[in-house]
Amino acid sequence: MRDERSRELYDRALSVMPGGVNSSVRATMPYPLFVERGDGGHVIDADGNRLIDYVMGYGPLLYGHDLPDSVQSAIQSHASAGPMYGAPTEVEIDLAEFVARHVPSVESVRFVNSGTEATVSAVRLARGYTGRDKIVVMQGGYHGAQETTLVDGEAGDAHPSTPGVPQEFARHTLPIPFNDEEAAQEVFEEYGDDIAAVLTEPILGNTGIVMPEDGYHETLRDLCDDYGSLLIFDEVITGFRVGGLQCAQGEFGVTPDVTTFGKIVGGGFPVGAIGGTAEIIESFTPAGEVFQSGTFSGHPVTMAAGYESLTYAAENDVYEHVNRLGEKLREGITEICEDQAPEYTVVGTDSMFKTVFTREAPESFENSCSGGCRQRPTCPRYETCPKNGGDVASAQTDRWERVFWQEMREQGVFLTANQFECQFTSYAHTDEDVEKTLEAYKEAL
């Protein structure tokens, strides 16, 4: 595969940007793949290579690189009317009404510019609303580049996971293992009266894709109710991807107090949002007293792209298509693993998929999980599924990037470059793309 141009661009970028990139996850080895343009479910890189793209911008691109006509014309008409004003526009209300109509927990919504900004604001909101400081998070979970959640360790012994975060901040964050009801109960018994919120993704999407066990979110819901804490679902990845327009919370039937969104809700443009009951969300200024503000928030081009994208999804077979291809990939890769690589586990649901290189070869492949299963723990393949961030962290992370990811790229498939980030099907992907991808997996595995 040619890559001279990507190498040249990387060389230039290194002189003026730290690590040559604007988001660390893009710094793939030996140098990043610079993209020239998108085309349907594919990207064409700077050297002219065409790759089937399952990175999908790390999640926002429900339509791949081909936006429906209605989305394109809304973007263009808003951009050509002058990009933004510092005053409200009607399309912000359109999108807020859409979200409130479809997502069970949402009556009121504040738009911001990224998933990080959404979770930062949600944490401030929870602290301001409850008058408490402590936030329970899941070990291995990711909620953006924010001080409260960039921590490692365990409840009572958490420490910053990066230089630049004061130890005093980490003191207020209580990390527990996902899917461990006992650990959740214990953390509430010890700190319950100081806990402002539990912040979790409904499905861990930044650590190899980990599904919740039956009853886990219900337990979190009950504990939050008992102790007067808020339950925050971070649906930055799962929002408008898992469970269709009702999001993962509708699918699982557990309603959080606050939901954070990003990615798809902006139709591919920078976005975040914090939604919840009117009573809680109206704690934000100017309705309430918890300060929240932003020059670009509710940007008209983003709002138009988000609104038209979600409206198109409501009126067409979008989720049917992306979920069918997701299932086809998970089943196909599972079969290949069964044959060639039984120690690898396929995980995911709806339009999300990943292969986690975690497991000892099971005695019988019947015990190995193909992902997407909502029947845990009764599923016969349950034993080999990752159940928390620690299970995925013990995977062969180096092998993923240095060997497997490179090999798939050689085969013309662009996957997320580390073990932890998930991959996505889009409305632009075709059955032919999936078949070619399975051939590539066969070669690479």
Ligand code: PMP
């Ligand atoms: N929360 C979750 C669950 C995420 O997956 C991400 C990003 N991958 C974020 C928050 C942060 O979003 P952003 O990168 O838009 O700041």
